[in-house]
Amino acid sequence: MHSTEFQSIIEFRRSNRKFDPEVPVPKEVIQRSLERSILSPNSSNMQLWEFYWIHSEEMKKAFVPLCLDQSAAKTAQEMVVFVTRQDLWSKRAKWNLDRIKETIKGEPNKLEQKGLSYYGKLMPLLYKNDPFGLFTFVRRTICFFGGLTKPFMRFGGKADQRIMVHKSCALAAQTFMLSIAAEGFHSCPMEGFDKKRVKKALGLPRGAEINMIISVGKGTEPGIWGPRFRVPYEEVVFVK
Ligand SMILES: Cc1cc2nc3c(=O)[nH]c(=O)nc-3n(C[C@H](O)[C@H](O)[C@H](O)COP(=O)(O)O)c2cc1C
Structure with a gap:
């Protein structure tokens, strides 16, 4: 199957850092995209992730300085914090065990x-x-x-465990961004934030970690910072 639609979604998704303040994002768009994120592949189906939808004006305002005053955060209509929950491994293992x-x-x-x-x-x-x-x-x-x-x-040890949960969480984040693009909206993934303060703002325990924060809105042209440069295919793809 050759999907031109999928290709157009991939091309449409760009990191946009300036969202139109006049265009809200319907709640259903975020909800559907989160439902799709949950369907992402993840290590052993342990689902050691959580998604914090930053929706209230109060929380959105609080998150601007936590995201280091980035324009993608300042102009975001909605934001989602992708969180790893390695600490919930025992609960999730039991959950899977119970399903079996x-x-x-x-x-x-x-x-x-x-x-x-x-x-x-x-x-x-x-x-x-x-x-x-x-x-x-x-x-x-x-x-x-x-x-x-x-x-x-x-x-x-711990490094391997952290890599494992962050891999899966990032896949959920990617599903989310592609879904937002498929819905005709734009996003910007961010790792420029104060992880300690973000955890505190969300009331997260020690074992949780912030994977990335994704802001969403209707993108604008100035929000695209330049052409989409990529290292050539031949330089990064090796057929063995
Ligand atoms: C994990 C991750 C963290 C990122 N953090 C930021 C960020 O803090 N601020 C920002 O403006 N862009 C951020 N980006 C966006 C990248 O700069 C962008 O994806 C890259 O330049 C490629 O451009 P494109 O997304 O338009 O294809 C991040 C992307 C990823 C995947």
């Missing part, structure tokens, strides 16, 4: 047994931490010996 258990009738079959072990045993092994780094040590040791003679998923 719901489908089991009688004795679990091989696939169901695999699912139960995946969320009941493997997820705790990947996500569990302790103050002394014992779990990281155990993971590294398993990977070292497991990988001596055959390919093995290399997974160690």
Whole structure:
């Protein structure tokens, strides 16, 4: 299938930093886009993400300085904060476990047994931490010996866990931006913000992290800062 429509959405999406103050974004556009974000692929379906829709005038105003007074924040009609929730791993593993258990009738079959072990045993092994780094040590040791003679998923400590949750969250953010473009509106992803203050403003616990903030509105021409430069295909794509 060759979709010209998808191509046009990709081309339409640009980071726009100046939104038209006269054009509000219908609430349904944001809601539909968030519903699509939730359908994004994510590591082990653990869904360690949350989306904070900054909608009230009061919150939008509060977020302008938190986004370092960027024009994309100043002129945003709506904003969504994409948040990783690594700290919710146990709750989400149980949630997945419960979904599998719901489908089991009688004795679990091989696939169901695999699912139960995946969320009941493997997820705790990947996500569990302790103050002394014992779990990281155990993971590294398993990977070292497991990988001596055959390919093995290399997974160690906190850095790997953070990469895992941020990857999935960024995919949700991308789905959101493409959806906003498909709805005929514009967006700007931002990493220029004060993560500590943003967490405080949202009342988030220590284990949560801000992945990115996306502002949305009807873009204007001055909001596009220049042509879309990209390093040539040949320089970044390697066919092996
Ligand atoms: C994770 C991420 C963070 C970004 N942070 C900012 C930002 O803080 N401010 C901004 O104006 N643009 C930001 N951008 C937008 C990029 O500058 C932009 O995507 C890039 O220049 C390519 O342009 P395009 O999006 O129009 O294709 C960010 C983009 C990404 C993916």
